[in-house]
Amino acid sequence: MSDEQYFPKGDLLKGKRGLVMGVANKNSIAWAISQQLAAQGAELCFSYIDAMEKRVRPLAEELGVEFLVPCDVASDASMDEAFAEIQKKWGKIDFLVHSIAFSDKDELKGSFVENTSRANFAQSMDISVFSFVDAAKRASAMMDAGGAMITLTYLGAERVIPSYNVMGVAKAALESATRYIARDLGPKGIRVNAISAGAIKTLSLGGISGGRSLLGEGRKWAPMREDTNPAGVAGAALYLLSDLGRSCTGEVLHVDAGFHIVGMPDPDAFDD
Ligand code: NAD
Numbered sequence: 513m514s515d516e517q518y519f520p521k522g523d524l525l526k527g528k529r530g531l532v533m534g535v536a537n538k539n540s541i542a543w544a545i546s547q548q549l550a551a552q553g554a555e556l557c558f559s560y561i562d563a564m565e566k567r568v569r570p571l572a573e574e575l576g577v578e579f580l581v582p583c584d585v586a587s588d589a590s591m592d593e594a595f596a597e598i599q600k601k602w603g604k605i606d607f608l609v610h611s612i613a614f615s616d617k618d619e620l621k622g623s624f625v626e627n628t629s630r631a632n633f634a635q636s637m638d639i640s641v642f643s644f645v646d647a648a649k650r651a652s653a654m655m656d657a658g659g660a661m662i663t664l665t666y667l668g669a670e671r672v673i674p675s676y677n678v679m680g681v682a683k684a685a686l687e688s689a690t691r692y693i694a695r696d697l698g699p700k701g702i703r704v705n706a707i708s709a710g711a712i713k714t715l716s717l718g719g720i721s722g723g724r725s726l727l728g729e730g731r732k733w734a735p736m737r738e739d740t741n742p743a744g745v746a747g748a749a750l751y752l753l754s755d756l757g758r759s760c761t762g763e764v765l766h767v768d769a770g771f772h773i774v775g776m777p778d779p780d781a782f783d784d
Contacts (some may be wrong), residue, residue, distance in 0.1 A: 517544065519551040519741040526553035527601055533559045533583065533647060534611030534664075537567045539714045540612035540672060544742035545749040547599040550575045551608075551748060557602070559583035559594055585612060585643035586635075595650040607753045608651040613638040613716055616680050624677040633678055641689055642681040648693045648704065658701025660753045662756040664745075665706045665764060667772050673723040685743030687764050694762035697730055703761040705752045710740030710768025732781040735770035 530549065534542035535558050546556055557579040560568040565582070572580055581600065583594035598605065615636040619627045644663045651661065668676035669683035686708055694704040711717060711726035720726070727739055748767045751757045766772045 516546075517741065519544075519743060519746060521551045521684055522553070522712075524750065524756065525549055525606075528553070528606040528754075529555045529557070530605055530609065531557045531559060531598060531647075531651060532609040532611070533585070533610070533643075535560065535568055535571060536564045538571060539712075540611065540714060541709060541714060541742055541745055542609060543571060544746040544777050545611065546571075546575060546577070548743070548746035548775070549607075549753065550577070554607075555579075556754055557581060557598060557605075557690035559669055563599050563729060574679055586639050587645065591646060591650065595654075597658040598604050599654060603654065604656060605619075605654045606657075608647060608659070608723040609749065609753070610644045610647055610661065610663040612639065613664075613679065613682070614642055615619050615682070615719070617719040617721070620677055620679060620719060621675045624680075628678050636678045636682045637685060640679065641685045644686060645689055645693065646695065652697050652700060655700065660757065661693070661697075661705070663706045663710045665690075667708060667710075667766075667768065669708070670772070673726070675723070678739045679720070683692065690764070691762045697763055703752070703757065705710075705757070706760060706764045707745055707748050707752070707763050708766045708768065708772065709745045710734065710766075710771050712740055712742055712745070730771050733771055733774050733777040734768065735774065738780065740768050740771075774780050 518658040532542050532546050556577045558572050558577055559581050561584050581597050589650040618631040664684045665686050668680035669687050690704055690706045711730050714779050717723040745767045748765055
């Protein structure tokens with residue numbers, strides 16, 4: 513299969529509305545997910561941070577998304593305003609995409625134990641983990657007829673990855689939070705899952721020291737010997753957010769060309 517990004521059209525999300533948090537530019541994983549959800553008939557709302565507005569508006573326009581709300585997840589007031597606007601305009605939603613993370617890039621290098629400050633530990637957990645708990649609480653209040661939610665995680669939650677440091681700890685907490693949220697919202701008919709994506713070239717990856725080597729080395733380790741295609745992550749999102757994914761909740765679904773299953777790569781993968 514070619515690595516061309518392909519988003520099949522259909523009606524799997526026809527009549528469904530959802531909030532996508534985390535489109536920053538055309539490389540964002542949330543952008544690939546949005547293209548797939550829209551191709552299946554979903555009506556979307558994008559939330560964005562002010563600094564990204566100039567990049568996000570043209571993308572929204574490209575997809576026919578007219579509903580945009582500014583939202584800084586680190587601010588209660590901003591979250592209050594964003595969700596009040598969605599409540600006012602839509603009243604109910606069917607799904608939530610949480611594709612947000614942040615950490616001080618000065619701490620995404622070298623020694624985890626030496627470089628992690630109290631302030632950035634708290635900030636990373638707040639923006640990358642608590643924001644999902646908070647958004648899930650607010651979104652579920654608009655999901656009386658059931659719904660689905662996803663967040664984006666990375667293998668650094670389960671294994672030690674160079675430079676990933678405090679983000680790995682945050683992703684471990686995010687995956688655990690996914691299970692607790694799934695337990696709490698399951699009785700309301702709301703499914704909550706995480707996608708563990710392989711390395712993809714985005715702004716976030718650029719913030720990790722040596723982030724590009726996660727791509728280059730990853731390609732050698734992965735059974736498929738290729739980068740993770742954002743369209744594959746978008747396909748997993750479609751599965752989890754549509755009725756295709758019914759009965760699946762509390763799961764961490766790996767979409768990483770198989771990288772996570774390898775204990776030791778084939779020596780011939782490193783022959784040039
Ligand atoms: P990205 O930089 O395009 O997306 C990160 C988003 O977080 C941006 O839209 C940014 O505006 C948003 N954000 C940061 N601080 C915020 C705040 N205070 N309030 C609201 N939004 C805020 O990069 P991405 O790689 O698409 O990242 C999306 C998610 O995917 C992240 O959770 C990331 O950890 C995860 N992920 C990325 C990779 C990868 O290799 N790129 C792999 C696995 C998981």
